[in-house]
Amino acid sequence: MITISGTTNIYGLIGYPVSHSLSPVMQNTAFSTTNHDAVYLCFPVHRNALSQAIDGIRSLGISGVNVTIPHKIAILSYLDQLDSVAAEIGAVNCVVNQEGVLTGHNTDGLGALKTLEAANISLNNQDITMLGAGGTTKAIAYYLAPLCHSLNIINRTEAKAVQLASRLRERFNKPITGTPLNPSTLRKAVKSTDILINTTSVGMHPNSDSSIVPEALLHSDLVVFDVVYIPLTTRLLHDAEQAGARTINGLQMLVYQGAEAFHLWTGLEPPVSTMYRSAERVLTEKIS
Numbered sequence: 001m002i003t004i005s006g007t008t009n010i011y012g013l014i015g016y017p018v019s020h021s022l023s024p025v026m027q028n029t030a031f032s033t034t035n036h037d038a039v040y041l042c043f044p045v046h047r048n049a050l051s052q053a054i055d056g057i058r059s060l061g062i063s064g065v066n067v068t069i070p071h072k073i074a075i076l077s078y079l080d081q082l083d084s085v086a087a088e089i090g091a092v093n094c095v096v097n098q099e100g101v102l103t104g105h106n107t108d109g110l111g112a113l114k115t116l117e118a119a120n121i122s123l124n125n126q127d128i129t130m131l132g133a134g135g136t137t138k139a140i141a142y143y144l145a146p147l148c149h150s151l152n153i154i155n156r157t158e159a160k161a162v163q164l165a166s167r168l169r170e171r172f173n174k175p176i177t178g179t180p181l182n183p184s185t186l187r188k189a190v191k192s193t194d195i196l197i198n199t200t201s202v203g204m205h206p207n208s209d210s211s212i213v214p215e216a217l218l219h220s221d222l223v224v225f226d227v228v229y230i231p232l233t234t235r236l237l238h239d240a241e242q243a244g245a246r247t248i249n250g251l252q253m254l255v256y257q258g259a260e261a262f263h264l265w266t267g268l269e270p271p272v273s274t275m276y277r278s279a280e281r282v283l284t285e286k287i288s
């Protein structure tokens with residue numbers, strides 16, 4: 001337990017809404033486990049109040065923040081610098097304040113990569129299919145594309161998949177394709193892919209009965225990774241388990257992206273398992 005004093009560092013989450021966030025329990029657990037003199041709070045910041053919030057971070061000396069909807073892209077123009085990943089992805093989910101200099105980072109993609117590594121899933125020679133072509137896909141694809149054999153981005157709006165795929169193809173010089181979402185493309189992709197990642201919100205509470213992938217397409221040679229974490233076992237993951245596939249839930253990625261933020265802020269090794277258990281406990285309490 002941290003004793004708050006005159007030297008306690010303040011971290012937080014800016015976004016709207018933020019009251020449901022698991023980041024406070026995760027980060028405060030990490031601070032107390034490592035005896036780091038810091039506290040993490042949630043700051044509800046409306047869309048039109050971002051500029052004042054950034055001034056507040058500077059003037060109050062807040063040491064760092066996570067950034068969520070609706071500010072992940074808008075915040076780019078308020079920061080002093082971006083790391084190369086955030087600049088390339090065009091979105092920031094973590095800010096470090098070093099003596100008034102605000103640097104933007106994006107830990108989503110690295111969080112996804114670390115999640116796969118922790119599950120001992122090698123990307124070498126693997127064909128990956130990603131469902132969705134939004135900000136989350138972009139962040140994750142940026143890390144997986146250089147390591148895998150091929151990447152297929154399947155999206156309801158075809159143009160977004162094609163555009164993202166072509167950008168990634170140019171950047172990584174790999175077989176990366178953008179495909180429209182329909183029963184035939186889905187069947188073909190799921191049949192031949194090694195790793196299937198859902199980055200859309202389909203299956204999220206309260207629509208927990210929905211899944212983009214029909215149960216009959218899933219098979220035991222797949223690794224299925226869903227970024228949705230409410231519920232922990234989504235319909236997609238449930239069906240994948242039934243089919244004998246390996247599954248990875250979205251809470252693991254949430255924890256790993258938070259662990260990367262913790263590391264950027266403190267320079268310390270994040271206590272990942274303890275962070276995961278604390279987030280899982282709160283999530284289970286919220287759902288029940």
Ligand code: ATR
Nearest residue numbers: 132133134135136137155156157160199200201202
């Ligand atoms: P994020 O930043 O979390 O990725 P986003 O940028 O809004 O959020 O992207 C959401 C993704 O989920 C998009 O690829 C979206 O498809 P469209 O580009 O066609 O909008 C996808 N998505 C959301 N709801 C969906 C649904 N019901 N069926 C299929 N795809 C869906």
